[in-house]
Amino acid sequence: MIIGLHHAQITIPKGAEEQGKHFYCKVLGLAEIEKPVPLKGRGGFWLQVGKMEVHVGTEEGFDRLLTKAHLAYQVEDVSHWRKVLEENNIEILESVPIPNYERFEFRDPFGNRVEMIQEVTRTGT
Template identity: 80%
Template sequence: MILGLHHAQITIPKGAEEEGKNFYCNVLKLEEIEKPISLQGRGGFWLQVGDKEVHVGTEDGFNRLTTKAHLAYQVEDVSYWRRVLMENNIKILDSVPIPNFERFEFRDPFGNRVEIIKEI
């Protein structure tokens, strides 16, 4: 029986951890959490997002701009995040409307698709 979602993983290019931490921890204000010692030599970093984790791994040779795969971060104020991202030169992308939700999308500095969403 599946009980729930424990974590999700995205990837960034190998060697881009500092840039990734800057974006995810400083711009999006997500908390970095310590990886288990057994995984620390593999690159990447982990983030706490509410009661879930996002694991940021590293891999090369993958075009992130060609996939629909994404994470959707649930927020209280969509306009606040739109403003923060625009101030950090992140291009805001239009999303197909979904009834009862306010949302938009963007690509992180590595091309990963990201959604900001709020139920209304």
């Protein structure tokens, strides 16, 4: 029986780890976690996101702008994250509205599609 999701992986170009750590750890505020010793030679880095992990690997020859694949970070204040990203010159892409959620998308510095999503309660009609 599947009991949950342990981690998701995204990729960045080889040699871009420092730029990736700056964006994911400094701009988004995610905590880097130690990779197991046997995997350290593969490049990339790992992040803690709540109880889950995001593994940032390295990969060449892949156009990240051509895929709909993405991570969606659940947030408490979607407007805060819109402001943070705009202050860091990250282009905000409006998402198709879905009931009971506020959300937007953006591309990380490597072209990976990312979504910020907040559940909201609507009153009235």
